[in-house]
Amino acid sequence: MTPSMLTGISASPGIVVGPVHLLRWEVPEVPERAIDESAVPRELERLRHAYDRAVERLRGVRVRAERHAGPAEAAIFDVQVSIIEDADLRRRVEDVIRQNFSAERAFDVVMLEWREHFARSAHAMMRERVGDLMDVHIRVLSILLDLPDYDPVDLPKGSNAILVTHDLTPSLTLQLDRECIAGIATDAGTRTSHVAILARSLGLPAVVGLLDATSRLTSGEKVILDATAGVLVVRPTAAELKDAAARARRERREGEVLARLTGEEAITVDGVRIQLLVNVDLPEEAAGAALSGAEGVGLMRTEFLVIGRASMPDEEEQYQAYTNVIRAFDGQPVVIRTFDVGGDKLPVGGYPHEPNPFLGWRAIRMCLDEPDLFRTQLRALMRAAVHGNVRIMLPLVVTIDEVREARALLAEAARELEDRGVAHRADVPLGVMIETPAAVITADSLAKEVAFFSIGTNDLVQYTLAVDRGNARLATRFTPLHPAVLRLIHRTLEAGRANGLDVSVCGEMASEPLMAFALIGLGLRTLSVAPRSVARVKQIVRGIHASAAAEAATSALDAGTAHAAEQIFRERLNAELS
């Protein structure tokens, strides 16, 4: 029997009620089925029919993606159509059918071969197609096997559905029709995984880390997605529905109270000013984020510009995207981070599959190894910088060499713009994210090379505690208040201060009221938070004494465990707010 409540992790708040839309975006099991000679023509016909339906479906998806996300993003679906129409692929699958394999078996075998071949290719262009091959693999097989739960977009308008899926990949995110989907529930993921970050950006309530929701739920079942509490109530009773409606109303009222803080200053009771900045993941979010009451952008994650794309955005397109964000913030500081691709970002396509992606070829490492791609981004950034107060930030730095190499490429990119006679700013301040123990431990040396530090606690916690930030099974072990993490943050601040550098925190930690209190206690004066958290964190700031937070931090730094540190902060914060 399905339990009436599934517990996961709150990734993006909100309470919604609706029918489950179960989506299995994974390659289905294909039953062994040999056919005899006489069945070959029928299997060939089934295959052609499946191709036609898949192409028809992709054309529909393309139209929708173009409307929601733009032509460049929608082009990925043209690529998938061209894979299905590829003559070599068709010939090879037909050959296998003629060896007495069923259409689904033949298609499965050939797609596995192709995916393997593309993934191992020395050419980036071919590796970039692996994700598309996988999408085609799933789509055509699910048609051949007549599986019901394999279409992300086949929903009537206004269905208010709760999308339940194993994990939300970038290409799936693109296909979602936000007019039909009211919330997201996933088996995988944690608060700091990129599904969660994206859901928060889109303002869609989301519960992640449910582990096995896809095997417990069926399409059409009514559920309450209480994403604020991180639970999913299955087939709710009338009383549960009434209670959920009451809580949703309460949340709305709280939201209204928080909205009144937008124009207020973020200043503690004892007069300490906190600079509250906002994290922007999608350029389209910028206008809304600018109204959140933040004083600028502490982190723009540019990798979301390339999500699900068939090709990298060129200099002009990037320039436009950055300029839109900079203009939305009208002279306020905007920190733009260079591509942090890899890890759990862009898990499909483009990059070789690695056994340890979080310890792999990601972020600054990838950018330095692909200098053309990196210089294109740097040129776009320097051009956009003419329109406002921009800083460039490098992700996942572990050594000064990376900063020096990036600086050399920045100088080269500036020369390229000079040669072209294009307006740009060559003196954009360059900073680094502090996301690894190596960066913290050498922060004093790094500080001599850069203009600012921003602590990325999502990664810093993962690399310090050796806890995969995206692994739902480890979610309770992902403890940003672990004394080891607190000490690393403290040490970073000291190194920054000693060298006159601005130090901020832009990891998700800063968006949580209790942890924001802890960070202020550790001495942070700039926090960059999710758009929806600006007002809530401001409310905390305005209700506390920085001195009380500092006292709590002094004890927490010496606490034995994350739990003990949390207790210290919680008791002190409660006392402050009571």
Ligand code: PEP
């Ligand atoms: C972080 O690691 O804390 C961070 C802000 O970067 P991202 O979450 O994009 O890895």
Ligand code: MG
């Ligand atoms: Mg990071």
